[in-house]
Amino acid sequence: MITCHTLPLAFGRSLHGSRTLDDLKEFFSENFFRAETSATLAPLDSLLHPGGTLKTAQARAAHAFGADRTLFVTNGTSTANKIVLQAVLRAGDTVLVDRNCHISHHYGLALARVRPVYLEPSYQAEFGIAGAIPLGEIAGRLREVLLSNGNPPAAILLTNCTFDGICVKPASVVRRVLAVLKEWREGDEAAAHDELARIVFLFDEAWFAAARFSPSSSNIPPWPRFSSCATSRAFAPACASTSRNRPTRACPPCAKVP
């Protein structure tokens, strides 16, 4: 019996001169082995170090989303969230986080060893469900962090949209945060913009991969923003995009991808 879960076949080259594999070659023919492929070989490309089709696909996705970069992630939006949190946060940072967020954020925050300050969602009594985070709640908690830390939080994590389909308006969130920062910097607009640029906004768009294309995501001041989305629920694999509010564009033909 020959197990072939990891085929050391080198496109059939390793079959030459092998007594044990002669039968296999005869039965399947060499062409079968030439078709060998894996997640580290062309044409599938390597997920860990993309240099071919995946690299092109990521560039096309970034272009379409108006992002600086898009990275495809396996293991779902949970992993995308944990990757973003561990990449951008440092131990001891303070983070404003939707209390109704997905559990992966709690894991990500614990792994990054940061201090969460929870944002309470509204309660939709009519339906018995949690809603979005009211802007007043974000402003109130932000003021508390500014007072106690003397610095803005390192990140603000919001769910767009919730499991029940309730969306946030990123433009309104960012404008409200900017207004609080301006008030804190005693009306100095430039200083408020500098502070804003230091805050990472992570919008968990696991259920709303198309959020970036909705009017609610337009007209936002430039700011470092990550979206983690499960494109499996809308288009294809999960991805994490980072953008500075570039306009979204229709996907160009391959030849035009930068």
Ligand SMILES: Cc1ncc(COP(=O)(O)O)c(C=O)c1O
């Ligand atoms: C808001 C939100 N974020 C992240 C996830 C995790 O997604 P995945 O199952 O793709 O890891 C879910 C899953 O339900 C979710 O609802």
